[in-house]
Amino acid sequence: MNALQPARLLITADGVPRSATHGDVYHSADGGPEQAAHVFLGGNDLPGRWQGRERFVVLEIGFGLGLNFLTTWRAWRSDTQARGRLHYIAVEKHPPAEADLAAIHARWPVLGALPAALRAQWPPPVGGVHQLQFDGGALALTLLLGDARECLPRIDAVADAIYLDGFAPDRNPEPWSPDVCAQLARLTRPGSTLATWSVAGAVRRRLAAAxxxxxxxxxxxxxxEMLRGWRASPPLNGPPVDAGA
Ligand SMILES: C[S@@+](CC[C@H](N)C(=O)[O-])C[C@H]1O[C@@H](n2cnc3c(N)ncnc32)[C@H](O)[C@@H]1O
Incomplete structure (x- = not known):
């Protein structure tokens, strides 16, 4: 059994959850669910892009408190044009304890009963793949607990939308590493999109190189500013194309 170090959470004076390990906040002090909707859904043109699709796949780096997941679930559930299945795949190295999640989820009444439904299936902090099902199986959550650099190579999927939500890259470089960016390219196809709150030059260069x-x-x-992106076609880092061929 591969036990993980759970998240060490604090609440800042302005009521924002913060990691004692990384010294950074889990979401903007200007609003958690609102930031998730603007940056991660809006940056991936959701809900519009999942409408009419039989299956839509979201991949998140840094599941954290589940805020982006819950905000996505709420949007998807209330969207009458979303008729198919939503598969949400997420990686997380330091899963919070269920009691910490409950205390923080209580701050987001706008998410209704969804946080409690997530906590009812919350897995123990054991590394590996945890499969959770919601809404009668219409929403599947595959939670990979462990370091993104080790978890991503194990995934066999094509993501339509990526949420890049590690802590600030200067304090938490691993989820933004070139290896992770290369995995994101492997796990997408032309037209797949990504969004993140970070506009750090190193992040932009690594994503472009991938x-x-x-x-x-x-x-x-x-x-x-925030960042949005999409997989180029053909891949920018692919072999040179012989124009005369
Ligand atoms: C800004 S928080 C994510 C907030 C989250 N998306 C939410 O909606 O609640 C960043 C998360 O990245 C996780 N993380 C940091 N380094 C990681 C790594 N190497 N692999 C996977 N997750 C990592 C942290 O534990 C933390 O939960």
């Missing part, structure tokens, strides 16, 4: 076109757009709250 085959994503990235652009800045208006950020959430006090953050002026």
């Amino acid at each position: 085959g994503f076109i990235v652009e800045k757009r208006r950020g959430f709250g006090h953050k002026r």
